[in-house]
Amino acid sequence: MVGVSASLPSPFDLAVADLPIPDGGGSYRRAQLATWLYRRGARSYAEMTDLPEAWRTTLAQRYRLDPFDRVERFPSADGSVRYLLTLPDGQRTEAVYMPYDDRKTVCVSSMVGCPAGCAFCATGALGFGRNLTRGEIVAQLLAVAWGEGFAPREIRNVVLMGMGEALLNYDAAVGAVRTMIDPEALAMSPRRITLSTVGLPSRIRKLADEGLPLVLAVSLHAPDEETRRRIIPTAHAAPIAEIISSLHHWQATGGRRVTIEYTMLDGVNDSLQQARALAGLLVGLRAHVNLIPFNPWPQSGFRTSPRARIDAFEAVLERAAVSVSVRFSRGRDAGGACGQLSLRGAAGKATPEAGPRP
Numbered sequence: 001m002v003g004v005s006a007s008l009p010s011p012f013d014l015a016v017a018d019l020p021i022p023d024g025g026g027s028y029r030r031a032q033l034a035t036w037l038y039r040r041g042a043r044s045y046a047e048m049t050d051l052p053e054a055w056r057t058t059l060a061q062r063y064r065l066d067p068f069d070r071v072e073r074f075p076s077a078d079g080s081v082r083y084l085l086t087l088p089d090g091q092r093t094e095a096v097y098m099p100y101d102d103r104k105t106v107c108v109s110s111m112v113g114c115p116a117g118c119a120f121c122a123t124g125a126l127g128f129g130r131n132l133t134r135g136e137i138v139a140q141l142l143a144v145a146w147g148e149g150f151a152p153r154e155i156r157n158v159v160l161m162g163m164g165e166a167l168l169n170y171d172a173a174v175g176a177v178r179t180m181i182d183p184e185a186l187a188m189s190p191r192r193i194t195l196s197t198v199g200l201p202s203r204i205r206k207l208a209d210e211g212l213p214l215v216l217a218v219s220l221h222a223p224d225e226e227t228r229r230r231i232i233p234t235a236h237a238a239p240i241a242e243i244i245s246s247l248h249h250w251q252a253t254g255g256r257r258v259t260i261e262y263t264m265l266d267g268v269n270d271s272l273q274q275a276r277a278l279a280g281l282l283v284g285l286r287a288h289v290n291l292i293p294f295n296p297w298p299q300s301g302f303r304t305s306p307r308a309r310i311d312a313f314e315a316v317l318e319r320a321a322v323s324v325s326v327r328f329s330r331g332r333d334a335g336g337a338c339g340q341l342s343l344r345g346a347a348g349k350a351t352p353e354a355g356p357r358p
């Protein structure tokens, strides 16, 4: 962007109620700007022809509309598209567009890389780069809408399941959700927004107390401490019992059914005994279990469980009256499936920009 500093904030960092308006302008002006940003998906202030020119000039000097220096698009054969997004400081993050018959879904990131370091996740192997701002999270939706050629409000579902642990970037992630559900911004139903976490009990309780009727997805991946700590190095800070207790709090405060994410790793967490233990953990909780066949990536050291074992694991849960399904990820061939996001460039090579884990 010629003449615009890379360090400027973006208007997407602000709630609609806080958007700057010119002297003497009222809520009408604010609504006009919000319409251009979120309803029409303007890509430049110059497009906003019904705004006074002096205001547009001021906005352009103070707020960078597109917070990404470079947007690269990697389509998958199944119709999903991975977006590789370069930020002004050179760091990179990713979003994934997943079109379904009746709805447009976008998976967004909350960080560059991730500090959780899950052993089966390519993002975890990158380490932690930095937190994204509220605007950088929201703008991923705009980048996808611009890239695919539809209005931002056509996005029906958002999953905060890309790079990063959203609850470790709490204010930005919750702020971004508030923009998504704001009737003057993206006007989404909170019930169509899923926030995924590796399981941070105190943050789950805090989120419950926000009263946002989101879908909460918890990456459990193992029913016992030993296995879980083997595949999620940070799990020692959050015992499984505390995570389950925080999910009961989530539901007691009006939260909806939770989703339990469980990546199926051959010979690691896929025994029938572990299936029975998982069912035992979920007694009394309204939960749906997603069994996710592991999506391979170079040097992961894991294999996905054989289909017969996944079916047997699922059957144990069904017999225990646990709601369960097997979920195959989209975008595998473009490096955009669950656990595969690794800043892979055009040559299919991982190019980590992130630094060491904190």
Ligand code: SF4
Pocket (backbone or CB within 6 Å): 114, 115, 116, 117, 118, 121, 122, 123, 124, 125, 162, 163, 164, 165, 197, 198, 219, 339
């Ligand atoms: S699975 Fe999620 S929490 Fe774990 S390393 Fe990957 S992005 Fe981070």
